[in-house]
Amino acid sequence: MAQQPLPTPTTFPTPEDLKDLQGELGFPKRAEDFVFFTIQDVAGFKQALKQLQPLITSTADVQAARKQIDDHKKCNAPGLLKIVGTNIAFSAKGLTKLGVTESLGDADFAAGQLADAQNLGDTGTTDSSGNFVPDWLPQFKSAIDGILLIAGDSILTVEEQRNKVELVLGKTINAVLTVNGLVRPGKEKGHEHFGFLDGVSLPGIQTLTGLLPGQQAVDPGVLVLGQNGDTVTRPAWAKNGSFLAYRQLNQLVPEFNKFLNDNPLDLPGLTRPEGSELLGARLVGRWKSGAPIDITPLKDDPALGADPQRRNNFDFSDATDQSRCPFSAHIRKTNPRTDLPQAAVAPHQIMRQGIAFGPEVTLLEAAAGKTAPGVNRGLAFVCYQSAINQGFSFLQHTWANNINFPPKPTLANPTEEIGFDPIIGQNGGDKAGRVTIGQNPNAQSTPMTLPVEWVVSKGGEYFFSPPISALTGKLAA
Ligand code: HEM
Known part of the structure; x- marks a missing residue:
């Protein structure tokens, strides 16, 4: 079928958009459970999709749930509200199985993530x-047709909902891998590993x-297909x-912590543990509390980290110096x-919605x-965008792995390398290691060699999260 150009919408979101956009x-x-599946029975699956549709959570549903939570908190009601949400998305292979062969206009999506693995580092x-075979979980190297994302206030709620969803889909799908995401316990709630x-x-x-103050504004079309931008x-x-x-993404947490402990930044007035904490903050760009080091460079400020009105209100405008x-x-x-003009940054914004998986570090692991x-812990990384080669793939390949990014023509030595993103930058496992620059504020040109990649990719896939209307329309036809 020929592609029809979409009318340019004047406002986003309309009430219809909110009901159509998965939430x-x-x-x-x-x-949150991520269930990766293959479609076993196409005709049966199309029928089941129609029954599944009422269980799929829209953005309007999310807004209502957020309001309920706010009201619950305002009246100091005890415990957590029971909240559950379900979304579904398809790989290019999955869409093809469903008979959708027209292009969605994204070459990376069409080729799949396996084809992008080497490019991602x-x-x-x-x-x-002569084919590149990444060190991924075998499931991500075989066909995956779709993903179910089932999120809620507790493991129990998520399990209940997963049973409901599996009952509807029955044998029309085969679950090839389930990843159980879980927010970390106690004070670590909301913190990655x-x-x-x-x-x-x-x-x-x-x-x-x-x-919010300092928040990057984007046109809806940077995240949502067919919208302005x-x-x-x-x-x-x-x-x-x-x-x-x-x-x-597996995270080697004891190894990361050992590196910080072994390499504290030696600055006047800082104890050794404070020097280690500062190094960690400079690798990320924020303290563990979320406070940005661009605002508070030498000491954590938990009140700032917890304050949505202030914690993003910075811009790296001190462009010549890494103090x-x-x-x-x-x-x-x-x-x-x-560091770049606004117009060069905005198209590369992504909406991240990841969650931690795997156990907490044991005392034995910490000591060693x-x-x-055999232990797997890390981040089930999820992000949304309207173009993968402008969003996730671009950020990983063109910015995080690029030792000359961001460009710094204002530096005394403009050809000086910037180095890898020390958290996610990767070089295909090159034994020479990854080098990053600027970590020591008093020796900004001194390279620091990072011993291992602390974030290890175990694979993934690119999916299309369709509008809810397509579940009973195009995809079920
Ligand atoms: C295990 C892997 C990762 C860890 C531990 C990690 C950790 C973090 C942390 C702690 C922050 C700061 C808090 C925040 O703004 O949310 C952050 C921000 C961010 N991360 Fe990651 N991240 C990981 C993977 C990735 C990947 C794969 C990408 C994209 C390729 C990415 C892109 C971003 C972006 C765009 C931001 C926001 C930057 C800003 O606007 O200030 N992260 N990440």
Whole structure:
């Protein structure tokens, strides 16, 4: 079928958009299951999709759930509200199985993540035919047709919902892998496994949520297909869809902590543990509390980290010097703010919705500085965008792995390298190691060699999260 150009909408979101857009973007959750599946019976699956549709959570549902939670908190009601949300998305292979063969206008999605693995810098080997084979979980190297995302206030709620969903889909699908995401316990709630508060800086769509001070504004079309700012022509039915990049990222937490303990930054007035804490903050660009080092460079400020009105209100405008924040810090590599003109940053914004998986570090692992054999812990990384090669893949390949990014023509030595993003930058497992610059504020040109990649890719896939209308329409036809 020929692609029809979409009319340019004047406002986003309309009430219809809110009901059509799946709601994982912003769903409040304590636990989340990711079920990766293949479609076994196409005709049966299409029938089942129609029954599944009422269980799928829209953005309007998320807004209602958030309001309920606010009201619950305002009246100091005890416990957590029972909240559950379900979303579904399809790989290119899955869409093809369903008979959807027209292009969605995204080459990375169409080719799948396996084809992108080498470009992303994942480690792997070359087989006898010269093909790159990444060191991924076998499931991500075989066909995956779709993903179910089931999130809720507790493991129990998520399990209940998963049973309901599996009852509807029955034998029409085969679950090839389930990842159980879980928010970390106690004071670590909302912190990823290295200990840093996550989900702090997300782009905002003025007309959807308003903007907090310092928050990056984006056109809706940067995240949602067919909306203002989406520059690609899409099939009409795909409007209000979004591309979902999933990454299974193991984190070597004891190894990361050992590196910080062994290499404290030696600055006047800092104890050894404070020097280690500062190094960690400079690798990320924020303290564990979420406070940005661009605002508070030498000492954590938990009140700042907890304050949405202040914690994103910075711009790296001190562009010639790394005393406050290294150019290579994770948050500077992935969102360089005023290091680049605004028009060069906005198209690369992504909406991250990941969650931690795996057990807490044991005392034995902490003492050994080594992850125990067979233990997998890390981040089930999820992000949404309207173009994968502008969003996730671009950030990983062109910014995080690029030792010359961000460009610094203002430096005394403008050809000086910036180095890898020390958290996620990767070089295909090159034994020479990864080098990052600017970590020591008093010796900003001194390179620091990082011993291992602390974030290890175990694979993933690119999915299309369709508009809810397509579940009973295009995809079920
Ligand atoms: C295990 C892997 C990762 C860890 C531990 C991690 C950790 C963090 C932390 C602690 C923050 C700061 C808090 C926040 O703003 O939410 C952050 C921000 C961010 N991360 Fe990651 N991240 C990981 C993977 C990735 C990947 C794979 C990408 C994209 C390729 C990415 C892109 C971003 C972006 C865009 C931001 C926001 C930057 C800003 O606007 O200030 N992260 N990450």
